[in-house]
Amino acid sequence: MLTLKDATLRREACLVGGEWIAADDGRVDDVTNPADGSRLGRVPRLGEAETRRAIDAAEAALPAWRARSAKERGTLLRRWHDLLLAHQEDLAALMTAEQGKPLAEARGEIGFAASFFEWFAEEGRRTYGDVIPSPQGDRRLLVVKQPVGVCAAITPWNFPAAMIARKAGPALAAGCTIVIKPAAQTPYSALALAELAQRAGIPAGVVNVVTGEARAIGRAMTESPKVRKLTFTGSTGVGKLLLRQCADTVKKVSMELGGNAPFIVFDDADLEKAIEGVMQAKFRNAGQTCVCANRIFVQAGIHDAFAARLAEEVARLRVGPGAEEGIQVGPLIDAAAADKVVEQLDDALAKGGELLVGGERRGATFLTPAVIAGATPQMACFGEETFGPLAPLFRFEDEAEVVALANATEYGLAAYCYTRDLGRAWRLSEALEYGMVGINNGHVSTCEAPFGGVKQSGLGREGAHQGIEDYLETKYINMAID
C-alpha cells in the first residue's frame, strides 16, 4: 500500500492553466504497479480538445512569463528545486510504485531532476547576445536571444521525473511556457512535479501537464501553430513519427531517442574498475535506460577473467520489488518488456550463445539479470536496443575490429571504453560515433554536461549551456544611428 507523508502530492487530475481538471468526458486510465500488477489509481484520459486548451493556457501565460527577468524566473526554478528535495521521499515512493525502480534509484532520480532546475535557474541569466562591429559607421549590429515561445514536451516512463525536469528547466529559464505529456505508465511523478510547481509560485499556465491518449495529445501538440517547439524523449520510432508531424508547422524540435551502447574492455583495462563500470552501465533501472551498455565487447586476453567476474557479481544482484530496501533490480515496466528481453535471450542461445548466469523469469515482470558469452553480430541483441537486464559478451581481437563493430548501428547515443592506454582512450573517444563517451567510467549523465546523441539517437542536447540554446531564438538587429 502506497502511503505518503504528504498525500496531496498524489494528484489524479491534470494541471491546465492553473486548474486541476478531469477529462471532458470523465474518462480515466488505470495506473498499475509493475511489481505486482495492482492498480495504484486512475488519472484523466485527456484528448485533443483539452490539450488545445492547455496550449491556449500556455500561450496566455507566455507574455507575462517572458517579461519577467531571468533572475526572477531563476528564483522560482530554485524554489521548485528546493521543493523536490524537501519531498524527495514521497516523490521517490510514488516513482517506485508506478515505475518499479529500487527506492535508492528513485531517490537519486529526484535529486538528478532537481539539479536541472538548480542548473538552469542560473543558465537562464547567461543567455548572452552579441554586439558586432559594424562595417558602416552609421550602423550598429546587435544579436539578442529570445524565448522560442510555447513548448510541448512528451516524455518516457523510465525516468519519469528527470526527463521532465531536463526539459521544463531550460524552457522556463529561457522564458518559455510548456505543456507536458508524461508516459501513461508513470503519470504520478509528472503530476506531483506540477503540484510542486504551483507551490513554488510558478504562475498559472506556465507549466501544464496533460495525461491521456498519446496519439490525440501528440496530434494536438504537433498540429498547433501556437506550439513553437516540441521536445521528445522516447523511442526512435515514435521520434520519427513526431518529427514528421512537426514538419507542417516547421517547429523547433529536440529528440532524445533510443540507444545501443557499446561497452568496450581492452586487455590493459583495470579489471575491477571495468566490472564496477559495466554493472552500473548495464543494470541501472533494470537495464531500462537509453544509455545502458547494450553490447559488451571484451578483448580476447581479458575475456575469460572478465566473464567470470561479471557472472559472479551479477549472481549477487538482489532482484525484487523496488519498494523493499536493499533491492538492486526491480521489475521491468510491463510483461511485454520482459517478453522482449526473453526473446532476445532465447535468440542468442539459439544462435550459439552460452548462458553464464540468470535469465530466470519470475512472474510477469521480473527477470533475473543474465550474462551471455559467445555473442555474435547475428544475434538480435547486437542490433536492437534490449532495454532490460541482459548482458551479451562479444569477444574481439584488436582496436580496428572493435571500433567497426561498435559503430555498426544506426544508433549513436552513449559508448564506454575501458583502457589504461592514453593514446587509445583518445583514439576511441574520437572514432566512436556517439554523442557521449565514458572513458573508464560507466555513468556519464550530469546536468552540467550536454546529453544527447547522433545518427538515429536524436537531435539537440539537454543539460549544460547547450541545453538552453534549444529554447531560444537568435534575433539579429541592424540599427541605423544617423
Ligand SMILES: NC(=O)c1ccc[n+]([C@@H]2O[C@H](COP(=O)([O-])OP(=O)(O)OC[C@H]3O[C@@H](n4cnc5c(N)ncnc54)[C@H](O)[C@@H]3O)[C@@H](O)[C@H]2O)c1
Ligand atoms: N535519449 C534519451 O535521453 C532517452 C531517455 C529515456 C528513454 N529513451 C528511449 O525511450 C524508449 C523507452 O521509453 P518509452 O517506452 O516510453 O518510449 P515510447 O517512444 O514508447 O514513448 C515515449 C513517450 O511518447 C508517447 N507516445 C507514444 N506514441 C506516441 C504518438 N504516436 N504520439 C505522441 N506521443 C506518443 C508515449 O506515451 C510516451 O509518453 C527507449 O527507446 C529509450 O532508449 C531515450
Ligand SMILES: O=C[C@H](O)CS(=O)(=O)O
Ligand atoms: O534513459 C535515459 C536517461 O537519460 C538516462 S540518464 O539517467 O540520463 O543516464
